[in-house]
Amino acid sequence: MFQMQKFEESIRVPPKYIGLDITNSVKKSLAERFENRVIKDIGVILTINDVSDIENGKILVEDAGIYYNVTFEALVYVPKLYEIIEGDVVDITNFGVFVRFGPIDGLCHVSQVINDYVSFEENSRVLAARDSKRILKIGDEIRSRIIAVSLNKGEVDKINITMRQPGLGAMAWINEEKEAKLKAQEKTKK
Numbered sequence: 001m002f003q004m005q006k007f008e009e010s011i012r013v014p015p016k017y018i019g020l021d022i023t024n025s026v027k028k029s030l031a032e033r034f035e036n037r038v039i040k041d042i043g044v045i046l047t048i049n050d051v052s053d054i055e056n057g058k059i060l061v062e063d064a065g066i067y068y069n070v071t072f073e074a075l076v077y078v079p080k081l082y083e084i085i086e087g088d089v090v091d092i093t094n095f096g097v098f099v100r101f102g103p104i105d106g107l108c109h110v111s112q113v114i115n116d117y118v119s120f121e122e123n124s125r126v127l128a129a130r131d132s133k134r135i136l137k138i139g140d141e142i143r144s145r146i147i148a149v150s151l152n153k154g155e156v157d158k159i160n161i162t163m164r165q166p167g168l169g170a171m172a173w174i175n176e177e178k179e180a181k182l183k184a185q186e187k188t189k190k
Contacts (some may be wrong), residue, residue, distance in 0.1 A: 001083060004049065005042070005076045012065040013057070026070055027051050034074065039049050041151055043078035044103045049135065054140050058085075077102045079159050084168075089140045092127055094120040099142055099161060106159035108144060114173075134173055141171040 011033065017025035027048055034045045060067070075162035079085075087101030097108045110118055113136060116129035127136040136142075145165060150158035163169045 001078050001080050003076055003078055004073055006052075006071060008069070008071050010067055010069050012063075012067050014062045018066060022054060022057075022068075023051050026054055026068055027072075030072055031072070038092075038104075038151055039076075043076045043151065046075045046077055046103060049073045051076055067068055077104070079104065079151075081146055081149055084143065085148045085161070086094060086141065086143050086171075089136065089138050089142060090148050092102055092120070092125050092136065092138060094122070097127065097136060097142075099144060104159060106144070106146065106161040108142075108161045108163055112147075112161070114169060115164055134170070143168050143171060143174060177188075 001111045009030070011026060011029050013025045013029045017028055019025075020028070024116075030048045030051070035047060036044065050073040051070055052073065055069040085101040086108070087099040087106070089097055090100045090105060091098040094110075096110050097113060099106040099108060100106050106121050110120070110127065113127060114129050114132065114134060116134070117133050118127045118129050120126075121128055125138060130134070134185050142163060144161040144163045144167060146159060148158075148160035167174065
């Protein structure tokens with residue numbers, strides 16, 4: 001889920017930004033420190049939107065930078081438990097599928113890919129389902145649900161997802177199921 005959030009922070013403006021407009025130098029410093037990074041228990045800050053309050057700067061004897069207490073607003077991606085997400089398969093291993101959605105990757109364990117026995121084909125890097133004959137490969141678009149979120153350590157790899165629930169899976173599979181239902185409905189109408 002994308003949302004705007006306010007933060008209060010002390011930020012160091014390095015010497016390379018001193019001489020610029022204060023708001024601009026603070027915004028550049030905030031961007032370097034926070035953008036595209038996981039913030040513990042919050043999510044991923046995508047962009048610094050607005051700097052609304054800048055207190056007088058402090059200079060430390062041993063440091064050439066200037067420290068400001070600031071209030072700023074940022075666009076944040078916050079992964080929510082049970083949220084439905086769509087993304088692309090970016091890697092497949094013998095233990096699961098890595099899916100990129102928004103700015104982060106989630107892991108779908110092999111047991112959560114499909115209600116079927118799956119095998120990992122190492123040479124072609126695909127997962128193949130035994131009974132349904134469905135294949136999942138790198139680059140496939142998928143729809144899944146977030147089933148576990150852990151951003152406590154500031155790491156991006158703690159999002160677990162499932163594709164085993166109705167309406168989830170590879171988009172090609174979902175479209176096949178829709179077409180099959182439509183054909184079945186047409187047959188019953190005749």
